Amino acid sequence: MKEITSGWLKDHDLRGFDLVESGTGHVSTPVSIKFAAPESVDTCGSSKLQTGTAPFVNFDIALTMPADMFEATDILNHTYFKKRALYLGGICKCLKVVGLATEKNCTVALMKGDVRKPVIELRVPLKGLTASIRIFP
Numbered sequence: 194m195k196e197i198t199s200g201w202l203k204d205h206d207l208r209g210f211d212l213v214e215s216g217t218g219h220v221s222t223p224v225s226i227k228f229a230a231p232e233s234v235d236t237c238g239s240s241k242l243q244t245g246t247a248p249f250v251n252f253d254i255a256l257t258m259p260a261d262m263f264e265a266t267d268i269l270n271h272t273y274f275k276k277r278a279l280y281l282g283g284i285c286k287c288l289k290v291v292g293l294a295t296e297k298n299c300t301v302a303l304m305k306g307d308v309r310k311p312v313i314e315l316r317v318p319l320k321g322l323t324a325s326i327r328i329f330p
Contacts, residue, residue, distance in 0.1 A: 195283070198225040202282045224275040228283040231256040237329070250324040256284065258330050274309035281330050285313050302327065 238253030258280050267273040288294035294315055304310040313328040 195228045196225055197228050197279045197283045198223070199279070202279070205282075205286055207282045207285055224272055224279065226262050226276050226279050226283075228280065229259045229262070231284075231330075232259055233257040238327075250319055250322050252324060252326045254326065254328045256328060256330045271309060277330050278309075278311055281311055281313060281328070284328060284330070288313070288315075304329065 233256070235255045235257075236252065237255045238251065258277070262276060262280070263273065267276065285294060285299060288299065294313075298316045300314050300316075301311045302314040304312050312330075315326040315328070317324050317326060
């Protein structure tokens, strides 16, 4: 398992996943995680319910982060959110290594505008349209 820290994200040029580190008042607690594969990967949202509207093509994917990555004290000092962001940065790096993500089609979006909850957004061509794939941990 690879250890991921905020410094690791910067070394691998993964911008946007350290949003929590730049938040005011919560920089004092350094956080690292041992990266492991997700416990499960499921579709969610309108694609699963088959309620999407044309011409928008959106796919939402929910990842279940490994439970052993967390401790009971992670509710303090926004540690859970920091670990969540680090995990998402590790997922983005994996997608880039296997060629599914590039600098151009992979961006960081915020879930409901909350800087503590970044999500990966991929834009991929699909039958003449651009599909949006969002990955939620």
